[in-house]
Amino acid sequence: MHPHPLSIPEILDHVAKYLLPKDILNCLRVSRAFHTSLIRSLWKTIRIYNDGIKGRPLQYPLGENLRRYKHHIQRLIFIDDSPPPYLTLRGCDCLQILRIKISRLDRELSSELAKDHQDRILYGFAGLIVAHISTLREIAIQLSPRHMIAPSKELWEALLKCGGLKRLDLSHISVPDCLQPLFLRVCAKPQRLSLSSIALSGWPATMSDIALTGPRDLSISKHPKDRQVITMSHSNQALLIRHCLNLESLNWRGGHGRHSDVFQSDIETATFYNTLAMDPWPLPHLETLNLSWTTVKDQELASVLRGMYRLKSLKVIGTRFGPLSLQAITMDRMEGVGSSHRAIDPQGPCYERKLCDSIEVLLINDCIGVSSKMIQTIMESCPRLTQFHADTVTMTDIAQGHEWACLRMRDLQFYLKADVNVSYHHDDADLESGHFAEMQRGVYSRLAMLTWLERLHLTNHVHRTVEKRTLDLKLKAGMDLLAWLTNLKEVTYLFDDHQRIGVDEAQWIKQYWPRLKIFKGYPNDHGSVRQQIKEILKPIAIEDTPIERLQ
Amino acid sequence: MKVTLESSDGQVFTVDKEVAELSVIIKEMLVIEQANQDHPIPLLNVGAVELAKVIEYCEHHRNDPTIDDDEDYDSRKKPIEMDDWDKQFTIVNKEMMFELILAANSMQVKPLLHLGCRYAADIVKRMSPTEIRDLFQIDDDFTPEEQDKIEWEKQWTKL
Numbered sequence: 001m002h003p004h005p006l007s008i009p010e011i012l013d014h015v016a017k018y019l020l021p022k023d024i025l026n027c028l029r030v031s032r033a034f035h036t037s038l039i040r041s042l043w044k045t046i047r048i049y050n051d052g053i054k055g056r057p058l059q060y061p062l063g064e065n066l067r068r069y070k071h072h073i074q075r076l077i078f079i080d081d082s083p084p085p086y087l088t089l090r091g092c093d094c095l096q097i098l099r100i101k102i103s104r105l106d107r108e109l110s111s112e113l114a115k116d117h118q119d120r121i122l123y124g125f126a127g128l129i130v131a132h133i134s135t136l137r138e139i140a141i142q143l144s145p146r147h148m149i150a151p152s153k154e155l156w157e158a159l160l161k162c163g164g165l166k167r168l169d170l171s172h173i174s175v176p177d178c179l180q181p182l183f184l185r186v187c188a189k190p191q192r193l194s195l196s197s198i199a200l201s202g203w204p205a206t207m208s209d210i211a212l213t214g215p216r217d218l219s220i221s222k223h224p225k226d227r228q229v230i231t232m233s234h235s236n237q238a239l240l241i242r243h244c245l246n247l248e249s250l251n252w253r254g255g256h257g258r259h260s261d262v263f264q265s266d267i268e269t270a271t272f273y274n275t276l277a278m279d280p281w282p283l284p285h286l287e288t289l290n291l292s293w294t295t296v297k298d299q300e301l302a303s304v305l306r307g308m309y310r311l312k313s314l315k316v317i318g319t320r321f322g323p324l325s326l327q328a329i330t331m332d333r334m335e336g337v338g339s340s341h342r343a344i345d346p347q348g349p350c351y352e353r354k355l356c357d358s359i360e361v362l363l364i365n366d367c368i369g370v371s372s373k374m375i376q377t378i379m380e381s382c383p384r385l386t387q388f389h390a391d392t393v394t395m396t397d398i399a400q401g402h403e404w405a406c407l408r409m410r411d412l413q414f415y416l417k418a419d420v421n422v423s424y425h426h427d428d429a430d431l432e433s434g435h436f437a438e439m440q441r442g443v444y445s446r447l448a449m450l451t452w453l454e455r456l457h458l459t460n461h462v463h464r465t466v467e468k469r470t471l472d473l474k475l476k477a478g479m480d481l482l483a484w485l486t487n488l489k490e491v492t493y494l495f496d497d498h499q500r501i502g503v504d505e506a507q508w509i510k511q512y513w514p515r516l517k518i519f520k521g522y523p524n525d526h527g528s529v530r531q532q533i534k535e536i537l538k539p540i541a542i543e544d545t546p547i548e549r550l551q
Numbered sequence: 552m553k554v555t556l557e558s559s560d561g562q563v564f565t566v567d568k569e570v571a572e573l574s575v576i577i578k579e580m581l582v583i584e585q586a587n588q589d590h591p592i593p594l595l596n597v598g599a600v601e602l603a604k605v606i607e608y609c610e611h612h613r614n615d616p617t618i619d620d621d622e623d624y625d626s627r628k629k630p631i632e633m634d635d636w637d638k639q640f641t642i643v644n645k646e647m648m649f650e651l652i653l654a655a656n657s658m659q660v661k662p663l664l665h666l667g668c669r670y671a672a673d674i675v676k677r678m679s680p681t682e683i684r685d686l687f688q689i690d691d692d693f694t695p696e697e698q699d700k701i702e703w704e705k706q707w708t709k710l
Contacts, residue, residue: 004687005652005671014664018672029680029701031689454614487614515614517634539635 009037016041043072050081060086075099076128087124090131098132099140099169100125111147118149126151129158136162140169145225148199150174156182165189171196187240188212194219200232215244216285221253234268238275242282249288249313273300281307284349287358290315298322298369305329310352313361317389322369329355330381354381361387365413365460375414376401386452387411391460394419395471399442409450410487413457416443418469440471444478448485455490459521468495473523475505488513493521500524506536516540554581555591556606562599563591566606573609575659596657601650604643608663611636615662633666641670645686 005011016024016038024042028035048060061069062085070089075097078086082100102118122141129136139159143149149172156179159168168190175183180200187193193215218241222231232240241250273296287310291301297320305311305328316325334353352358359382364370367390375393378385385406392415420436447456458470470493473479482488491513493499501523509516518541523533534542552568554577571592572578580592594602641648652667654660675683684691693701 003653004689005649005656005667006675006687007689008653008656011652011656011664011668011671014668015672015675018669019676023672023676026680027675027683029693029698030683030691032692032697034689035693035701 007033009033012037013041039069040072043069045075045077046073046086047075047077047079048081048083048086049077049079082121082124084124087121087128089128092132093135095132095135097138098125098129098136099138099142101140101142103142103144114144114147115149118143118147119152122149122151122155126154126158129155130161133158133161133163135164137164138167139165140167140171141173142169142171142196143173145172145197145223148172148174148197150176150179153179153182156186159186160189162189167192167194169194169196170198172198174199175201177201184210184212184240187215189214191215192217193244194221196221197223197231200236210243212240212244213246216246217249217251218244218247219251219253221251234272235275238272241276242278245282246285247283248285249290250286251290253291253294269295269297269300273297273303277303277307279307283307284309284351287312289313291319292317292363294319296320298324301325302328305355306333308355309349310358311355312358314359315361315363316367317363318366320369321364321367323374326374326377329359330377356381356383358384360384363387363389365389365391367391372397372417373401379404379406382406383408385409389413389460391415392417395439395443396420398446399439404446404449407449408452410452411455412450412453413455413460415460415468416458416470418471437477441478441481443471444481448481448483451484452487453485454487454515456485456488456492458491458493459495466495467497469498470496473499473501473505473521475508479505480508483512486513487515489515490518491516491520492518497522497525501533502529503532503536506533510536556602557591557593558597558599558602559595560599562602564602564606566609567613570606570609570613573612573660573662574605575661577658594658597654598650601647601654604647604651605654605658605660605663608640608666609660611640612662633669637666641666645674 006015012034019027019041021042024038028038028042043061046060060083062083066085066089070091071093073092074094076086076089076092076095076099077097078100080102100121102121125141129139139162141151141155143151151173159165160182168186171194175198183200187195188210191214196219220232220237220241237252241247241252277300286308289304289308289311290313292315296316301316301319301321302324305314305325311329314329332353350358356378362378362382362385370391372393375390376397378388378390380402382388383405386408387410388406389411390413394417396419398416418436418440420439447453459468471477471479473493499521509519516537519537520542523542524530553565554568554571556564556566556571556577558564568581572581577592597605643651648667648670652664652671655663655667674686678686683689
């Protein structure tokens with residue numbers, strides 16, 4: 001007879017992850033061993049939260065308990081409340097994560113009082129940081145968008161002292177000229193740096209040679225709601241990025257959002273990209289780029305891509321990604337280069353001849369500049385691609401193009417459009433012979449090569465109300481070629497009402513796609529067949545409502 | 552490539568290497584003992600019944616992304632996804648599930664360990680301390696003074 005699992009402290013720790021504080025409090029009384037293990041779990045994260053409802057009891061421990069168990073605290077999170085017993089805590093030997101958010105509290109206060117209030121809290125917060133510099137790994141400071149407080153020197157000095165800081169998130173903070181050098185020295189430290197709506201007036205002349213060697217992962221953003229807030233100029237943002245010499249991943253949303261009224265002007269964007277892509281290219285390690293929903297233009301994106309040594313992930317949803325960017329990805333950069341070409345250090349970071357040789361993730365959906373042929377070109381030329389989201393590609397372009405190179409694809413979402421006018425009520429004979437049938441089998445045979453595929457969306461989600469037509473999901477049409485796609489978990493064909501999936505197909509799916517969990521679309525016009533399909537495929541989720549046909 | 556595993560009661564199982572490697576312990580053993588692969592890997596703490604069940608679980612989850620136990624920097628970690636298959640898998644008696652938790656722990660099959668712990672948490676949640684003691688045959692080893700102290704510790708809200 002084995003011991004019971006909860007007698008092993010590590011197992012009890014895991015169990016505690018699935019318990020709420022009130023359940024843990026209950027379990028404390030079981031035995032000494034339980035108490036010793038669970039008290040650690042209970043104190044691991046202390047979240048102090050003021051939701052503004054008066055009279056609600058406080059949800060955090062104080063007094064003797066706090067003194068006795070503070071050494072278990074790993075995460076301390078203040079949201080609109082920062083009681084003095086916590087701001088003055090010292091000796092939390094495990095404290096790794098510290099977050100503070102001030103947004104609600106100051107709504108009730110006048111501007112002056114609110115500033116004063118935030119100043120006092122930040123002063124205490126700086127003391128809390130200094131007392132735990134040796135253990136802190138992650139700090140987040142999110143201040144009120146209404147006031148754009150400029151924290152005092154003490155806070156920046158405290159942050160600078162945290163030798164092991166791996167992640168720093170700052171939001172709605174103003175940095176006066178005199179503190180800018182200090183601010184940049186703080187930014188030079190963490191591996192992950194996130195700056196959201198930071199007001200920094202100029203670029204300090206004395207810092208032109210500074211190297212921000214820490215950040216591997218940098219995010220610069222401005223919330224769409226912060227239209228009125230004056231933040232860093234675009235050229236300064238680009239300069240800051242260029243000084244992060246070890247940068248691997250950049251996520252830039254500098255000053256805009258999805259809504260057209262907050263798009264920044266073309267001039268500002270142009271300044272940003274001109275500054276960022278200046279020769280020589282300073283970021284040899286940069287391989288992940290997220291510029292989704294920004295106003296980046298095709299030639300601007302292309303100029304950045306041309307600088308990059310290699311490209312692992314490019315997320316540019318809703319941008320003007322177009323032919324120039326595609327060319328920057330697919331061109332052979334060693335071909336026909338003269339002596340003027342950049343000297344590549346053999347010891348240095350890997351410089352790919354073609355960016356398409358290294359790219360693994362490419363998201364270009366909602367990009368109006370992307371044609372069907374371009375999508376086919378990408379599938380032909382990116383052998384490492386595992387995730388690809390795009391808009392419309394036609395069967396004709398696939399059938400006329402070369403074979404796909406992206407054999408490691410796991411997540412493919414596009415609109416594979418049947419661009420041939422075949423009657424919606426064709427006979428099965430149509431599926432087996434004729435030009436359309438031949439082309440369709442050709443497309444199926446391309447898909448059949450993607451044996452790693454887990455998610456296949458055939459009708460994407462663009463233009464939701466428009467009726468679509470994709471592959472006929474019929475065995476006779478060529479679906480039987482997909483028998484090797486045993487890893488499929490999700491297949492969707494929404495907004496396509498012409499499908500006539502039958503019982504045979506459902507049984508085949510059950511047999512050949514054992515991991516399938518989602519199969520969404522309108523399978524068949526006949527209610528009884530739909531019901532049978534549902535029964536066979538249970539518990540796979542299927543959608544069975546037709547789209548509202550136009551007219 | 553195939554790997555053979557031997558349960559504590561001497562039964563031998565042959566599985567794909569990638570399936571066996573869901574166990575961190577076996578993965579590490581395979582690295583160390585690369586040359587010596589003729590002998591089955593002995594699992595001294597795991598009986599045949601449990602091992603068969605662990606293998607069934609690993610077969611189903613062979614292609615899942617690996618779980619990072621590192622929760623240092625991201626506390627927004629989502630709970631591990633539990634699908635219908637997993638739900639079916641956990642419909643066994645409590646004793647079996649507890650044996651599986653122990654097996655998953657000793658073999659370090661992380662996703663199964665998490666699944667089992669979630670199951671255990673759901674049981675514990677609905678019970679009083681006395682019921683928990685009865686179920687797991689745990690002795691109440693607190694003195695009355697200590698019991699009082701815990702009652703007092705539970706007063707989170709008082710200064």
